[in-house]
Amino acid sequence: MMQFMLLFSRQGKLRLQKWYVPLSDKERKKISRDLVQTILARKPKMCSFLEWRDLKIVYKRYASLYFCCAVEDQDNELITLEIIHRYVELLDKYFGSVCELDIIFNFEKAYFILDEFLLGGEAQETSKKNVLKAIEQADLLQEEAEAPRSVLEEIGLT
């Protein structure tokens, strides 16, 4: 299972952090600092996987952002790489040619999309279509003033 996911810029600024394990604030800060330094020190042609403490780190750089996931020892690294890619695709579809600024200004949307896709550290919905549909529905709900209709009804599932 994924223990946490961090998004950070080339300068080491954290843009998004999602933790799937309970850790104190201090520990989280320390981990983020250490890991960001380690990853930024790596050269471009290097392998996407590394061992860090007792976890496996899978990371990929998209334009100016590093997407970094920490998974447990028995997890499959390649599939985690594809989780990262899927997430980027979702963001791309939603924001339309996503860039770092989109994530900065709409960080709460980035979180919502991530939550639709990953749950408790595992991928829960792998169909791109369904995730985006769910987000769209959520957006519609925001515009409604009254109690929202059942989302599941709308997609025709109950």
Place this chain on the structure above:
Amino acid sequence: MPTVSKGDGMRGLAVFISDIRNCKSKEAEVKRINKELANIRSKFKGDKALDGYSKKKYVCKLLFIFLLGHDIDFGHMEAVNLLSSNKYTEKQIGYLFISVLVNSNSDLIRLINNAIKNDLASRNPTFMNLALHCIANVGSREMAEAQKQICFLTWICSCFQGVVTAATSLITTLAQKSPDDFKTSVCLAVARLSRIVTSASLDLQDYTYYFVAAPWLSVKLLRLLQCYPPPEDAALRSRLTECLETILNKAQEPPKSKKVQHSNAKNAVLFEAIALIIHHDSEPNLLVRACNQLGHFLQHRETNLRYLALESMCTLASSEFSHEAVKTHIETVINALKTERDVSVRQRAVDLLYAMCDRSNSKQIVAEMLSYLETADYSIREEIVLKVAILAEKYAVDYTWYVDTILNLIRIAGDYVSEEVWYRVIQIVINQDDVQGYAAKTVFEALQAPACHENLVKVGGYILGEFGNLIAGDPRSSPLVQFNLLHSKFHLCSVPTRALLLSAYIKFINLFPEVKGTIQDVLRSDSQLRNADVELQQRAVEYLRLSCIASTDILVSKNSAKRASSPSLGFNDALNLNSTPSSGASLLVDVFTDLSNPAPTEGSDEHFTRFVCKNNGVIYENQLLQIGLKSEYRQNLGRIYVFYGNKTSTQFLSFSTSVTSNDLLTPQLNVQVKPVDPLIEAGAQLQQILNIECVSDFSEAPVLNIQFRYGGTLQNITVKLPVMLNKFFQPTEMTSQDFFQRWKQLGAPQQEVQKIFKAKNQMDTDVAKAKLLGFGVALLDGVDPNPANFVGAGIIHTKTTQVGCLLRLEPNTQAQMYRLTLRTSKESVSQRLCELLSEQF
């Protein structure tokens, strides 16, 4: 700046974010943030109740500030309040804040739990959704139980792919905890997996990712199957095997897309399948195929795949079926070790080499690892050192290679060689006799390098100290050369190493008397004797003293851990803590100070008498020389250690001794004299050993002649050696019945000798007892009806015969007289013993 067109804008938030980004410096940013925090704080505390939209906006701002890296110490309450709002967006922001900022130790957990419960209970699925999300990410224990059951049922009857994926994760985790509960899931998992794997590309449209069918679900199902052993049911097993073979086959097919995502997804499934094959470890065919596939990947263009292949092969190497197959790739792995630019890939290669090592390739692998060690990253050196040491020991066919390897290790990465490693090499060298000489030679050569690591000095010091004698024959490694070599490194070493070297020096003194002087000079130097470190100072002082007074025999018995300890001599032994005290009331010769008792001068026989009942003491002393004795006897053999102390500040030259016996004594008593140094330094002490054998009973005493040259004049000294018949006494315990029986048996007139004499010293029971014990008999209590009388028994041992002796001493305190009766089976013995003993009282 991109416009946010979807959903609710929260323009205030966008403005705030732009402000922050426009700040030119850190201080400006902090200022702006503090301004905003103050604003929000006042809004939250204000009288006016905030509407939902504003609350949402402010909570969102707080979240953003937190993400920037600042601590937030308020706002949690407001976020929890948002949870109870009816509006979806507000609830959503509330849950987001909670899941990012609150951990399970917070006080607000109870409130949050209530809100979650309410949402779950509400009929509204979106609210339930949010609540479930929060549970999944924050992890509250109470909710877990209910989820388990719901999930399993959903999974079994669901055809809705997305749910299945999510549920599979949950099932896997639960199966790890209690596998028996979820056994049925194996069958379902295999079924679903085969459906996915064999599906045509048109099915599962939504879940096909770059032409790979449902990769996430496949990987999850394979993970779930890894929680269980291979299925027992034959049909199920064959279906699973078929599945795995299909996956392996697909890997061989040409790729359907050039995109890396396609190959990543495809390979993800492949690697997970290989992991399952390895876990089952039951189908040799599959294992070999897996190994071959991995072998291909070892040389793939993509670094990621090479990394993963190396990692998987590590696990494969431990399976007995595939171990051989893995070994065929050794050249590729070694090549990877040498040419990979990425350090993490190199590290995987090292791990794989370690896993695939066995007797056939151990030498090659260890050599490769050693050459890698020379250029390895510092963070991983210790691990590699340990691995090399383990491999070298495990697969060493002959120990010379092992010694070479460890010494190389120390040379290349001495700092990372932990203590266990070099303790181990010494342990092995000590226990393997045939490698000791080789070790000594190799260590000697290694030490000659200009810069040696301290660990090498430690190992070298120890080995040369123990086995330096094996190479001392060669002039290039003569004892003096060895010593100089070690001592040249002395000042470069830390305190523990120096302590070890000092011990090595004393071992040298033991092995090589010819370097004794040189070493003693070193020990004597102020830098040792007055060293600031207590351990070094103590060792230097004690070793110096030890070397001066002790002979090689003592040192051998004390220093070597292997040999059994010889009978203790009872003097201050610095090293041997198991000293047994000498028998009776004999005095201890104090090696470091002079005795307080005045010693007799030349010619007097007084000393002789003093030694009847004791074994140690000073037997002679004059202005120049002091002679001390320590003796020990066993049955008919005895050994005397004679100590000659030079009391002057000038050397004694041409020192020689001899022992003479008169004609009568010579056949009765054998005295063997060990040779002694002709030189006694000023203030030094010389030791000589005399071995005595009692052939038959005797009454004379041998004479010790000493000759030496002092400052030009020749000195001649003779001393009667205190060897008497009673020294060969063995005390014998017996009951009073036995005693009287024997007493009667020895009733013949020539067997008994009686003497009545006046007491010379004060009559004291304890003193008398001590003297009798010192004489050599066993004191028997309760034999004589008169408790004031003493009764003793013993056996005199000679080479030819053994003579039993009984004695009785009756003190008469009023008259200050004694009556001594001796009965033995030999007249001469009775005579002599009576003579000797009567003088004592």
